[in-house]
Amino acid sequence: MKVAIVYDSSTGKTKAAAEQMGEAARAAGHECSVESIHDADPAQVTKADAICVGSWCKGLFVILQRPTDEAMGFIERLGPLDGKPAAVFTTYALAVGKTLPKMAAALGARGARVTGQLKSKGPRVAEGFDSWLQTLET
Numbered sequence: 001m002k003v004a005i006v007y008d009s010s011t012g013k014t015k016a017a018a019e020q021m022g023e024a025a026r027a028a029g030h031e032c033s034v035e036s037i038h039d040a041d042p043a044q045v046t047k048a049d050a051i052c053v054g055s056w057c058k059g060l061f062v063i064l065q066r067p068t069d070e071a072m073g074f075i076e077r078l079g080p081l082d083g084k085p086a087a088v089f090t091t092y093a094l095a096v097g098k099t100l101p102k103m104a105a106a107l108g109a110r111g112a113r114v115t116g117q118l119k120s121k122g123p124r125v126a127e128g129f130d131s132w133l134q135t136l137e138t
């Protein structure tokens with residue numbers, strides 16, 4: 001499958017996680033692009049067979065956690081996703097709160113079938129990403 005991973009990263013952890021996830025996707029036999037939401041073209045990302053969107057977790061550490069406005073804005077610029085499989089991920093320090101369901105709901109509103117809500121405490125492949133890859137056809 002063609003997998004598109006896009007991320008919003010402020011200090012580089014989400015970027016590093018996304019790049020490692022891209023390598024894991026390629027190792028599993030997929031074509032995979034990894035781009036910042038600031039560089040990615042929503043129309044191109046919409047064309048992928050499977051989509052993974054990541055954001056760093058922003059809030060007051062134990063309350064009011066959310067994805068970044070930029071990550072949510074990117075999701076809103078995607079075209080109709082017509083049941084394509086999707087995953088969301090976040091990197092965080094303490095607690096993710098509702099960050100993942102907020103991203104999942106926005107992708108679901110574009111028509112994606114969100115089958116993964118994943119998190120990583122640092123610049124590493126999000127937990128469960130390998131299992132999510134296994135749900136995709138190669």
Ligand SMILES: Cc1cc2nc3c(=O)[nH]c(=O)nc-3n(C[C@H](O)[C@H](O)[C@H](O)COP(=O)(O)O)c2cc1C
Nearest residue numbers: 009010011012013014056057059061091093094095
């Ligand atoms: C302004 C600010 C708010 C943050 N809020 C939270 C939070 O509410 N919960 C949490 O677990 N981590 C929080 N963090 C930690 C970041 O989400 C975490 O370090 C993340 O991995 C940074 O990703 P990045 O390097 O891609 O920017 C916050 C960091 C900053 C700078």
